[in-house]
Amino acid sequence: MGNLVIGGDAPVSVQSMLKCDPRDISSSLRQLRVMEREGCELVRMAVPDTEAVNTLAELVRKARVPLVADVHFDHRLAIQAMQAGADKVRINPGNLSPSGLRQVLRASFQRNIPLRIGFNSGSLPRDLRSKRISERLVEAANRFLQRLEIPHKALVFSLKASGIQETLNAYQQFSDQYDYPLHIGLTEAGPIPEGIVASILACEQLLLNGIGDTLRISLTDSPLQEIRTARALLESLGLREGNVKIISCPTCGRTNISLTSVLTAIRPILFQLKKPMVLAVMGCEVNGPGESMQADLGITMTRQEAIFFKKGQIIRRVPRFDLLRCLKQELESWR
Ligand code: SF4
Numbered sequence: 362m363g364n365l366v367i368g369g370d371a372p373v374s375v376q377s378m379l380k381c382d383p384r385d386i387s388s389s390l391r392q393l394r395v396m397e398r399e400g401c402e403l404v405r406m407a408v409p410d411t412e413a414v415n416t417l418a419e420l421v422r423k424a425r426v427p428l429v430a431d432v433h434f435d436h437r438l439a440i441q442a443m444q445a446g447a448d449k450v451r452i453n454p455g456n457l458s459p460s461g462l463r464q465v466l467r468a469s470f471q472r473n474i475p476l477r478i479g480f481n482s483g484s485l486p487r488d489l490r491s492k493r494i495s496e497r498l499v500e501a502a503n504r505f506l507q508r509l510e511i512p513h514k515a516l517v518f519s520l521k522a523s524g525i526q527e528t529l530n531a532y533q534q535f536s537d538q539y540d541y542p543l544h545i546g547l548t549e550a551g552p553i554p555e556g557i558v559a560s561i562l563a564c565e566q567l568l569l570n571g572i573g574d575t576l577r578i579s580l581t582d583s584p585l586q587e588i589r590t591a592r593a594l595l596e597s598l599g600l601r602e603g604n605v606k607i608i609s610c611p612t613c614g615r616t617n618i619s620l621t622s623v624l625t626a627i628r629p630i631l632f633q634l635k636k637p638m639v640l641a642v643m644g645c646e647v648n649g650p651g652e653s654m655q656a657d658l659g660i661t662m663t664r665q666e667a668i669f670f671k672k673g674q675i676i677r678r679v680p681r682f683d684l685l686r687c688l689k690q691e692l693e694s695w696r
Pocket residue numbers: 610611612613614615616617643644645646647648649
């Protein structure tokens with residue numbers, strides 16, 4: 362997809378979705394930029410009508426990451442999205458007519474545009490209602506593949522339920538049978554923290570079993586939370602290298618500055634660092650100097666100043682108001 366490889370030995374890619382009005386070009390572009398800066402590698406957008414296709418065409422011209430058009434019900438929009446330059450189209454066979462589905466498959470095959478075939482527990486064939494959700498998901502995928510009339514190889518599948526065990530079973534059964542790349546995640550996982558907990562429990566199991574090529578942590582929250590959670594999960598599982606390990610204290614009544622604001626402000630820089638780094642950001646002198654000295658770069662706040670440590674040595678002391686500027690300076694020199 363564009364410059365991104367999905368499947369095989371390629372790293373698991375982080376995906377999230379634009380959540381603003383897809384007819385509003387400037388809001389969509391603004392949100393796209395924020396997501397790119399946060400490290401989103403694959404941005405999906407809902408395409409519910411032709412106005413949204415126009416936005417997609419505009420974003421395609423300006424995006425630095427591949428764009429996925431998410432289309433339901435109207436197969437013509439899927440084809441228009443391909444004509445507008447979408448790098449991939451996501452459809453749910455459960456809500457397209459058989460003839461519409463055939464047309465979308467043919468168009469993407471002829472243009473060599475990957476399709477994500479997304480099966481969701483909420484839109485499965487009715488005649489399978491007596492079966493368990495995981496079986497229904499896999500059976501729906503089987504039927505789709507049995508009826509596939511063309512040798513379309515650029516397909517990614519997803520089989521999402523909102524329950525953890527059903528999702529795990531469905532992905533495991535499908536990957537026992539097929540070699541297609543898989544997009545993983547829970548559907549309708551919920552808000553923070555419930556959505557994060559459930560998504561991590563499901564995706565961690567799948568990833569540890571070698572299942573998953575793209576990952577979305579679906580949350581009733583901003584795309585930034587989805588991207589950060591997905592990246593943190595991949596890093597914790599050792600599936601991402603070359604990034605920054607952050608050590609920061611939980612804060613308490615002794616904290617001398619808002620560590621949340623500091624970490625939020627520097628996050629976009631951290632994603633761009635190429636060399637591995639351990640960064641400590643500590644709120645006071647209780648545990649600050651100890652942790653900061655063990656890090657590659659450490660900052661300990663006192664009431665009056667921020668003390669900077671590099672590789673165990675104090676390198677500078679700066680007034681509190683100048684902390685962010687100096688920290689960004691140090692991080693830039695680490696690139
Ligand atoms: S390092 Fe200081 S501010 Fe941070 S949690 Fe410990 S005592 Fe509180």
